[in-house]
Amino acid sequence: MSEQDNSMTNSALNVLNRTRIVMVHTSHSGNIGSAARAMKTMGLHHLVLVEPKQFPSEEATALSSGATDILERAVVTDTLEEAVADCDFVIGASARSRNLPWPLVNPREMATKVLALPEDAKVALVVGRERSGLTNEELARCHVHVNIPANPDYSSLNVASAVQVLCYELRMSAIASQEQEKPEWGVEWDQPLAKGKQLEGLFDHWEKVLVDIEFLDPNNPRHLMTKLRRFVLRALPDEVEANILRGMLSHIDKKLRRN
Template sequence: MLDQIKIVLSHTTHPGNIGATARAMKVMGLSKLALVNPARYPSAEATERASKAADILSNAVVYEDIHQAIAECRLIVGASVRTRSLPSRLVTPRELATIVEENLDNIPIAILFGTENSGLTNDELHLCHYQVYIPTNPDYSSLNLASAVQLISYEMRLAFSEMQQLPEQRVITNEQRISREQLEGLLAHFEKVMGETGYLNTDHRKQIDNRMSRLLSKAQITESENRVLRGFLSSIENSLSR
């Protein structure tokens, strides 16, 4: 699905932004890049900023006319950080992700990005079914071109991942946590030693017990951490009995 989304950069001024766009796309799994009348391209700067996404650049197609770049596309979206009064519906990147999900029959999909200084022209925006507006600081909305591509590609990837119900990528092999029984044992040990140092000889005894119980539960203590705490408590007892 991400293969069916074409990023179209129109009249890009800085070749570094083209390279950074290639990297931004690849890191989110997008691969189709179209360049309409780039000011300087190919360029060593583009290649350098692409890092290891040079394949996206070498497969990029350069067009002289934006109509050719989007000729086969069935859903066309224009990116903007400004809201303009235009007939195309204005959506957030997150809403766009939903729209793309609903338009799997309308592929390929093109997302257009205008020149760095002034964005898409009115003529270009009139080609679009939707206008995607990235929320920014109203006092400083100067989002870098490749960063805009990054944010849109990120939302596309999230939508895609949810669609595919990808297996959890974030399985971590946490060290095993102690059992509730071990936790009770640890808490009892703390209380015993607190008694021996005289710390519980106070009206606040119940409050201290509650705080310790809450703290030890919340800490999600592992086996090895339990051994450290137990060892410390034993060392206190040994020191006190000497």
């Protein structure tokens, strides 16, 4: 632990400790090592890799420049859904605008939102492929998108460099929070936030019911489920609220079976 880490309060360190970096389908193992180095310099320790092309690798170890403990503890998953299943708040890095608008923040605003979450909320910062970033489907699993306002004439940002920027802003906000009042989302939570796995179950159930009542045409779904995702994720529901919605869907299921 650095001298600066020693000077940080437990609350500020907690923000860094409960935030994971998720790298999706990384092609170049050197980027994994460089990202691990970026994380460690900013005090983050949890790395999750979704179907990396090659890991572990000597190149990743070499470019980590001593952050081998991050690589040794890294978790490898088959899907993004697995990687964020136990997370309460998921942020997807997006380098370009999407056809369907989504809550979009810059890295500093992203850090402010993370600091305003309940102190036990698990956070995932998700970065995508080197060439194409995250798919629309992957971004739809995120509560908000974060965009680094790079030079528009040359906005090509290496994935490890993006990790460095995001981790830096989170660390600086954590340090600043020691001398400021905690920012507010406008509500006080009385229940834990709904985790990724619970929300995915809700969305799957919701889609099934909408197909059963012929409100959703599976052959021509358009953006219906994506917009419902955006609506629910923007509301940041807690576990009880998500269970209420799931219970309503179960009741509709029962009524449909009776008829």
